[in-house]
Amino acid sequence: MYHFNILYFDGKFSVTHQATLDLKPDHWIIQYVDQDQNEQIVQWEINGIERDLGFNSLYIFRYGDFPKQTIECKDENLLVSLKKLYPEKAFFRKKIDLLINQNGTVIAGLACALAGLLAVAYFYILPWFAETVADKIPISMETQLGETMYENVISQYNKDDSLTRSVNDFVKEIDFKTDYPVEVTVVKEDKMNAFALPGGHIVVFDKIISKMKTKEELAALLAHEVAHVHYRHSLKSIFRSLSGYLLISLIFNDINGITAVLADNSNMLLNLNYSRNLEKDADEKAVVILQANGLNLKGFADLFSLLKLESKDSETLNLLRTHPLTDDRIKYAKDVAFHQKGIRNNEKLEKKWQEIVDQSK
Structure with missing residues (x-):
């Protein structure tokens, strides 16, 4: 239940590694084979792990100083296992949960306005901006x-x-x-x-x-x-x-x-x-x-x-x-x-x- 297949980036080179993740009580263990065919084992301490938000079907976690190490996982059971193994930890909870206890009407109004702005940005501004950025990449x-x-x-x-x-x-x-x-x-x-x-x-x-x-x-x-x-x-x-x-x-x-x-x-x-x-x-x-x-x-x-x-x-x-x-x-x-x-x-x-x-x- 605590073993998952992931993609791992070491933060040094833009190389994708097929890896495995094992969840332990106070740390995570990542194992992969590098480009020289050597088996590597990486340990992440729980308190240093951060989750990227905004991805619906892709779970991304980062660790360490910049440039951070990164893992990606598509298995929905990962969040289930995190909640079960670390019930007191908040690194995997979406930040929006912290707003639930605020004024519901105000939040609803702000949410609608924000949704409208995001829709315009997503369908019109973002694509244009993305193409502009692509044209500037070395x-x-x-x-x-x-x-x-x-x-x-x-x-x-x-x-x-x-x-x-x-x-x-x-x-x-x-x-x-x-x-x-x-x-x-x-x-x-x-x-x-x-x-x-x-x-x-x-x-x-x-x-x-x-x-x-x-x-x-x-x-x-x-x-x-x-x-x-x-x-x-x-x-x-x-x-x-x-x-x-x-x-x-x-x-x-x-x-x-x-x-x-x-x-x-x-x-x-x-x-x-x-x-x-x-x-x-x-x-x-x-x-x-x-x-x-x-x-x-x-x-x-x-x-x-x-x-x-x-x-x-x-x-x-x-x-x-x-x-x-x-x-x-x-x-x-x-x-x-x-x-x-x-x-x-x-x-x-x-x-x-x-x-x-x-x-x-």
Whole structure:
């Protein structure tokens, strides 16, 4: 009853540890295996433990001096066990309980006014603020956050190491006009999808590669995803969706808290919907990349044609759910391809593409 599975952050590095928590009469015991595969045991004294409030389905506790150690737990039985084991302790009680004995009418009025203000702030101000903050985050921190999200996401897939190496060799032959380190991971999945993570990681499902006919199609797909990275579309959309949780972490300057929230919600990348304006920005940036590299923009139009043709199979085409293919986007791709000049032959890129084709058969 007093043993729980948790996530643990040591307060020194933004690394998530799968850990266990054991509740003792006067302290807590946390056990985990660090990145060097060494078993670690941490002890928290009861009087030094604080609980973060405002999370309905996630129980967060902190300990020690800044930057504090942090644990997260989703098990509702944790609070039940805390009340049973420490009936005189108040660190796990919500502060709102202290107001119950005050004047009920005054509190009710204040609560209604506050609820109205919070609703406006939550639905309008917070999302805008979150996007603004995301745009100010240093690239180094964004890359670190993206790395954490990547580790959580990629563990769910069967990585195709050989195809991943070949596609990254392909990537090296293209100047993507960005300061971000572009790294592609190909996973074995019977769906057509690709998505970009903050900081430069791009995940591509092998099925969409197997459907492509030319190197220009793959270059167009990668250029589009790199554009989302370059303009921080993924980061801004994630911050907007999780603005409430992230704001709390930002207020307390808690980098571990930001990392914890993003890591716990990494799967939302699979269903991250971009607006028409964001897709338009990414398309335009992709065109600039392809033109600068002398690649035929017909590959961009062909990619859209492939997606449209395959869209009848709703079970496999997740890509169009997150990257809606509008008639305007298709027309734009065909127009820029029709008026393109300066196409160059790239034998190295063609060779890399043929290696990919041979492996994806």
